[in-house]
Amino acid sequence: MTGVTLTAEQIRNAPPPVRQWIEQEVIGALGLAPRTQAAAPPQAAHLVACSVEDMADVLEHIRGVFPAVNVLFELGRPGISLGQPPVMTFRLMDILHHTRLQDIGQVMTCLEMLNQALTEARKDPSVRFCGFDSERHCLIAPQTQVSIATLWQTMMERQQAAQARETGSQVAPAA
Numbered sequence: 001m002t003g004v005t006l007t008a009e010q011i012r013n014a015p016p017p018v019r020q021w022i023e024q025e026v027i028g029a030l031g032l033a034p035r036t037q038a039a040a041p042p043q044a045a046h047l048v049a050c051s052v053e054d055m056a057d058v059l060e061h062i063r064g065v066f067p068a069v070n071v072l073f074e075l076g077r078p079g080i081s082l083g084q085p086p087v088m089t090f091r092l093m094d095i096l097h098h099t100r101l102q103d104i105g106q107v108m109t110c111l112e113m114l115n116q117a118l119t120e121a122r123k124d125p126s127v128r129f130c131g132f133d134s135e136r137h138c139l140i141a142p143q144t145q146v147s148i149a150t151l152w153q154t155m156m157e158r159q160q161a162a163q164a165r166e167t168g169s170q171v172a173p174a175a
Helices: 006-013 015-029 050-060 066-074 092-098 104-122 143-170
Strands: 078-081 087-091 138-141
Touching: 050 066, 050 104, 050 143, 066 092, 066 104, 066 143, 087 092, 087 143, 092 104, 092 138, 138 143
Parallel strands: none
Antiparallel strands: 078 087, 087 138
């Protein structure tokens, strides 16, 4: 057996296929995910562009499952837009890291919960909130990412307004 040591700089400068291979080897070696390829969504299913209202409905379906809520809002971050028609891509490892879940399996469970919540909200079993590729990426429609970010921003503005009203009502008027 032969070992190879690479610096962070060498990995950063490596061609994308080499970086992806290294990522897959590290994920497999650490046992963060099985070495099998991520399953593709069924052929009949399709990614849909979700509105802010769709995302609010999905949030309502998963409200008590905090890891799924964290994964939902993680997808409101800017991703990488690829392909034609374009899709937003998010590395499952990044989602795992940012949500502090234990392994890729938990991330996948949360993403499947989001798919299920959307099918229930839309009452259409063929729609998909997200899909996956063989490179361990989560794929969503660009409009869906924008809608999630908008929902997050709206929720934060409401929270700040509520806090301002609460703080304002607690301050006694000057005599």
